[in-house]
Amino acid sequence: KSTLLRAIAGLLPAERGKVYTDGQPSLLGVNAALMNDLTGERNVILGGLAMGMSREQIKARYQDIVDFSGINEKGDFIT
DSSP states (O other), X not given: OHHHHHHHTTSSOOSSSOXXXXXXXXXXXXXXXXXXXXXXXXXXXXXXXXXXXXXXXXXXXXXXXXXXXXXXXXXXXXX
């Protein structure tokens, strides 16, 4: 998975084939913005703001972000 994600983000040149994207992809580490003393909700808000999203955009996409990231309300990863 990590090799594919690095290729999509443009960090690893593809030796064969091509990678097509719409927009400027970026790759964030899993723990890039998670702070242990914050709730999961606060971590999602902080991460969204750090990526340039407005509070309204974060609110509109909150559940999708939580579902995709796999974090719970406490900021712990769901296993």
